[in-house]
Amino acid sequence: MPHDPGLFSILRLTMTPGLGPVLIRRAIEEFGSPEAVLAANESGLKRIKGIGIEKARTIAAGLRESERAAEDELGEAERSGTMLLAINSNDYPPLLRQIPDPPPILYVRGRLAPGDLDRYPVAIVGSRSCTHYGIEQAERFAGALAAAGLTVVSGGARGIDTAAHRAALRMKGRTIAVLGCGLSHIYPPDNRELFEQIVEGGGGAVVGELPMRTVPDATNFPARNRIISGLSLGVLVIEAGRGSGALITARAAVEDQGREVFAVPGRVDSAASMGCLDLLRAGGAELVMNPDDVIQSLETPARHLYQGTHESRYATGAGLFEVARHSVPGGANPAQREGQGEGEVERAIEVDANLTETQRAILAALESAKTFDELVRDTQIPAAALRTDISLLEIKRRVKREGSRVVRAR
Numbered sequence: 001m002p003h004d005p006g007l008f009s010i011l012r013l014t015m016t017p018g019l020g021p022v023l024i025r026r027a028i029e030e031f032g033s034p035e036a037v038l039a040a041n042e043s044g045l046k047r048i049k050g051i052g053i054e055k056a057r058t059i060a061a062g063l064r065e066s067e068r069a070a071e072d073e074l075g076e077a078e079r080s081g082t083m084l085l086a087i088n089s090n091d092y093p094p095l096l097r098q099i100p101d102p103p104p105i106l107y108v109r110g111r112l113a114p115g116d117l118d119r120y121p122v123a124i125v126g127s128r129s130c131t132h133y134g135i136e137q138a139e140r141f142a143g144a145l146a147a148a149g150l151t152v153v154s155g156g157a158r159g160i161d162t163a164a165h166r167a168a169l170r171m172k173g174r175t176i177a178v179l180g181c182g183l184s185h186i187y188p189p190d191n192r193e194l195f196e197q198i199v200e201g202g203g204g205a206v207v208g209e210l211p212m213r214t215v216p217d218a219t220n221f222p223a224r225n226r227i228i229s230g231l232s233l234g235v236l237v238i239e240a241g242r243g244s245g246a247l248i249t250a251r252a253a254v255e256d257q258g259r260e261v262f263a264v265p266g267r268v269d270s271a272a273s274m275g276c277l278d279l280l281r282a283g284g285a286e287l288v289m290n291p292d293d294v295i296q297s298l299e300t301p302a303r304h305l306y307q308g309t310h311e312s313r314y315a316t317g318a319g320l321f322e323v324a325r326h327s328v329p330g331g332a333n334p335a336q337r338e339g340q341g342e343g344e345v346e347r348a349i350e351v352d353a354n355l356t357e358t359q360r361a362i363l364a365a366l367e368s369a370k371t372f373d374e375l376v377r378d379t380q381i382p383a384a385a386l387r388t389d390i391s392l393l394e395i396k397r398r399v400k401r402e403g404s405r406v407v408r409a410r
Contacts, residue, residue, distance in 0.1 A: 004086075006034070006086060007084060007085075007105075008074075009034035010024075010105060011074070012038060012063070012066035013037060013066070013104060015062075015069040015070050015211065016059060016062035017059070018055050018059040019059060019062070020101075021104055021209075023048065026048050026050065027048050037063075038063055041060060042056045042060045076184060076213065077212055080184055080212065081109060082108065082212065083107075083108045083109075084105055084108070085108055085112070087103070087104050087105070093112060093118070094305075095114075095230060096227065096230045096231050098230075098257070099256065099257050105209065106209060107207060107209065107212070109199045109206045110198055110203075110206055111202065111204070111205055112176070112205045112207070113174075117151065117384065117385075118176065118204075119151075120150050120298070121150065121153045121176065121232045122145055122150050122232050123153040123229055123231070123234070123236065123253075124153070124161075124238060125161065125225075125235060126138060126160025126238040126244070127160060127239055127241050127244045127272060128160075129241070130159040130238075131239065131270065133239065133266065134239030135159075137239065138163035138167065138238050139167040141164075141238065141264070141291050141294070142163070142175075143167040144291035145168075145173075146171040146173025146174065148291070148391040149387050149389075149391040150173075150391070151174040151204065152167075152168040152173065152175045152176070153178065153228055153232050155177065155179075155221075155228055155245075156178065156179055158188055158191070160240075160246070161177075162191060165177055165198065168204075169203045175203055175204040176204050176205050177194075177206045177207070178208065179206060180216065180224035181210060181214050181220060182211050182212040182215070183208055185213075185216060207227070208227075209223075209227060221245055222245070225245060225248045225249040225252055226249075229250075229252050229259055232259065234253070234301065235250055236262045236294060237250050237261065237262065237264070237276055237285060238276070239273055240273075240275035240276050241271050241272050241273070241274055247279065259301075260297055260298060260301060261279075261285045262288040262297065263287060264289070265277065265280060295391070301313075301314060302392065356389070358385065359389050359393055361379050362379060362381070362393060365378045366399065366407060367408075369405040370405060371404050371405055372404075375406060390406060
């Protein structure tokens with residue numbers, strides 16, 4: 001079948017026994033391109049850090065057999081309606097590309113829109129064995145964050161994950177489920193209908209990094225967790241017991257990826273909350289009680305992501321939760337803005353580099369308070385995009401809501 005040569009070369013590497021994300025990255029850095037790696041012999045492969053004599057022999061043999069395996073994989077993906085994204089694709093999520101060990105190939109059912117609808121993702125994770133309180137809080141936070149235009153990312157598991165995905169869909173928001181198996185399998189099987197709602201209903205995507213026929217296995221889930229956090233600006237942990245996989249996600253977010261981590265406090269006598277409470281006591285997470293707490297703390301990373309400086313600002317090792325609550329974008333504080341005349345405000349809208357074209361259009365339309373429907377009519381911006389940009393303008397403290405109306409903040 002016809003296929004993209006660049007994607008096919010990277011797919012061949014992922015289908016080669018002995019090569020994982022880290023070694024594939026090192027191999028491409030050593031040889032200069034995926035195609036050069038495919039042509040490498042045992043002697044050349046031994047130059048790569050982490051590859052000894054025996055592994056070089058195994059990999060060299062696997063590279064020779066990888067073309068047939070990759071062709072078979074593409075056929076399986078096509079039959080199931082799965083798209084493959086190579087790491088060098090423009091459609092590959094930019095946040096995920098920043099982590100130390102990004103998946104060379106990302107399998108996608110549904111639609112990812114990292115430059116548009118999924119620009120500002122937040123992960124919500126927690127225990128499969130959760131209480132009613134945990135479900136309630138997962139639905140509360142996920143619903144509010146999705147309604148504010150953020151994409152909810154989780155692991156598709158029972159419990160907190162499922163509650164977060166469902167709440168995002170109920171609010172007509174976006175959600176991404178990251179599976180720890182190949183996308184030819186549905187796991188857990190009782191979430192089949194949920195995954196179909198995400199994919200067929202246009203509410204987001206179901207993604208993974210493993211070959212299509214990879215069966216669910218507990219050993220795959222820790223690696224899956226780094227993708228959940230890697231896709232996201234921050235990770236919210238809701239009701240995780242000690243030893244919960246959600247804590248693996250939080251650890252990857254902090255130690256490996258430089259991401260924000262939040263935790264919702266639970267009952268001090270509940271085993272289901274001990275992991276969250278330990279995280280908060282150790283200073284490994286910021287305590288949040290309302291969805292607005294999460295939105296406000298994501299202001300700075302969201303702005304850096306928009307400006308293209310997120311990777312340099314949030315590089316691994318940048319520090320534990322360096323949550324910088326800067327003042328108003330552009331340098332002016334609220335007191336300074338109050339003294340501006342209307343013309344000065346208009347010029348500030350025009351030149352503010354932190355605003356997109358649609359955000360400037362929204363501010364320009366807010367000469368007086370308007371309802372959401374009035375803004376749709378006046379700006380001609382699609383409702384979903386408008387809702388997202390209004391939320392981001394709230395984060396930037398450029399607009400605020402007064403009842404059912406949106407007003408420009410002075």
